[in-house]
Amino acid sequence: MIEFIKEYGVSINDYENIIQNTRVDVIENIALSENSVREVLKYYNSLGITKNIAKIIIERPDLIIISKKNLENLLSKIDINLFKSKLENDIESLVVLGI
Amino acid sequence: MEGKELLLKCLNEIKKSQLSYKSEDLKVDGKNLYELLIELVDDISNFAYVSDKIIKYVLNESGISNAPYERDLLEARDLLLGKKEYNLKITLSDNYQTKLTKFQEQLCSLLDTLYPGIIDSENTKFKVKTLEDAINLNRLIIDFEFIESIVSNYDLIEFDNNMLNIMTYINKHNLNVMKIKRKNAPQFDIELIKKPKLDDYVLEILDKVGVLIDDLPNYLLSELKKANPKKIYKTFSLMKKNMAEKGGIMHLISKNNILCKLVILLYSSDEVILDIIKQITPSDEVVNINILKTLLNEVPSIFIEKNNDYFKPKYEDFKNNIELLKKYEINYPALIELCPLFFMMDNSIIEYTLDYLNKCGANEKKIINKCYKVLANDPSLLISNANILKKYSINLLDYFSNNENYSLLKVENLDSILDKMIKDKGEVVLGNFDLMNKLLIMYIKKGDVND
Numbered sequence: 001m002i003e004f005i006k007e008y009g010v011s012i013n014d015y016e017n018i019i020q021n022t023r024v025d026v027i028e029n030i031a032l033s034e035n036s037v038r039e040v041l042k043y044y045n046s047l048g049i050t051k052n053i054a055k056i057i058i059e060r061p062d063l064i065i066i067s068k069k070n071l072e073n074l075l076s077k078i079d080i081n082l083f084k085s086k087l088e089n090d091i092e093s094l095v096v097l098g099i
Numbered sequence: 100m101e102g103k104e105l106l107l108k109c110l111n112e113i114k115k116s117q118l119s120y121k122s123e124d125l126k127v128d129g130k131n132l133y134e135l136l137i138e139l140v141d142d143i144s145n146f147a148y149v150s151d152k153i154i155k156y157v158l159n160e161s162g163i164s165n166a167p168y169e170r171d172l173l174e175a176r177d178l179l180l181g182k183k184e185y186n187l188k189i190t191l192s193d194n195y196q197t198k199l200t201k202f203q204e205q206l207c208s209l210l211d212t213l214y215p216g217i218i219d220s221e222n223t224k225f226k227v228k229t230l231e232d233a234i235n236l237n238r239l240i241i242d243f244e245f246i247e248s249i250v251s252n253y254d255l256i257e258f259d260n261n262m263l264n265i266m267t268y269i270n271k272h273n274l275n276v277m278k279i280k281r282k283n284a285p286q287f288d289i290e291l292i293k294k295p296k297l298d299d300y301v302l303e304i305l306d307k308v309g310v311l312i313d314d315l316p317n318y319l320l321s322e323l324k325k326a327n328p329k330k331i332y333k334t335f336s337l338m339k340k341n342m343a344e345k346g347g348i349m350h351l352i353s354k355n356n357i358l359c360k361l362v363i364l365l366y367s368s369d370e371v372i373l374d375i376i377k378q379i380t381p382s383d384e385v386v387n388i389n390i391l392k393t394l395l396n397e398v399p400s401i402f403i404e405k406n407n408d409y410f411k412p413k414y415e416d417f418k419n420n421i422e423l424l425k426k427y428e429i430n431y432p433a434l435i436e437l438c439p440l441f442f443m444m445d446n447s448i449i450e451y452t453l454d455y456l457n458k459c460g461a462n463e464k465k466i467i468n469k470c471y472k473v474l475a476n477d478p479s480l481l482i483s484n485a486n487i488l489k490k491y492s493i494n495l496l497d498y499f500s501n502n503e504n505y506s507l508l509k510v511e512n513l514d515s516i517l518d519k520m521i522k523d524k525g526e527v528v529l530g531n532f533d534l535m536n537k538l539l540i541m542y543i544k545k546g547d548v549n550d
Contacts, residue, residue, distance in 0.1 A: 033398070066437075
């Protein structure tokens, strides 16, 4: 249903992990909003984010189901390296940093 | 006795005291009159399916033999039938509306006269079943008024102790339900022996949308075959209008997002599309096209109303969530842009969370404004953290009244963080919210949060 996310760095294992651990309605909505999600994933790739895309989908789907423009505005409030570091080690704390 | 066991005992007591009558006794012309009443209360236009026999029976048994009144009811029924079955453009006059309301009241009164207590009895049966389902099928338990009444009925003297016991169980139960249901069966396409032949209306739609049948997955073909072609053509005609005010939304969906267009055609309706547009348009203003585009392209699930095997309907949740925001005068257009996912969250979970935190001293509007991202992703975290703060003897009333920063509510592993704060600054830090918030940010930036 959302196989297209593999084009943006999601591995086969990560894909299975996403399917097993993400809310049903989120998966379905990603399928229905493919164009918007592709833009967002492309943007993450442009920031050098690929292997943590699965983590974002599972833990913070609100950072996937959002327009690219609004995501850019949001991430402009934080140092990108800090953002990437938190994605890697401690994605749960991003919300406290305003993301 | 465990809270769950106690609650089930209270339910059994109520069930024992229920009226017993035969369902067949309630039938006239093959229709259960109590069920008819429920259908009319739910939507008076269901009067379209009330037979002449039932109308005559209710009027006669109510002691009303009034030919003009009966004639008006029959005419109103026929008009409603025409509207439902043949899509006739009809609006019932005030006279007909009044007559229908009067009939509904007479039916209610008649049922209560023939079977005293039935209305209450059936309501109670429904509530008992809903509560049993919530306990056994892992759904939220939210009818606290009913629970209080059955606990009081069970043992008035031990009411306080029993309620405490039961509420402890309910809070744990609800928290478990709210933990996001992660186990998810992957979607797969279905096998077809041969591709179905689609109706001409559907073929015309596919042609205009610009999709070839061979490019469609089998499950969509199957759904298009099963759908009422006239109904989806009607929705298509609405969607392809030029003006958004009139339901024209096709041109606002990304051009090559065929799946979204077909799913809305299949599982939405004119009424839903127009209602969503109305919900996001303040009166006397033009439709905010940007907001509408955001909804269509980021959370199209909110347009889905009909139950189906492939996509969870989210229209009711959207409707209830946006009404919630309006109730608290929250800037919903901004929230649609910042966090469209919020509008898809199960409304009963959001309401339960807000109610729980309100009972802890929180202001619901502030919770939404400050914690909408957590509400969109995992509302149970807010409740868990409120409980952790309580466990550490932090006065929640104080927390919510004298503190504008709710970061402690939003963070994972709060108990480890509080332990670290106590280790670094002593127990005195608890209650000094300003210091606690600063420490939290420091720990997060240094990467100390998971130590």
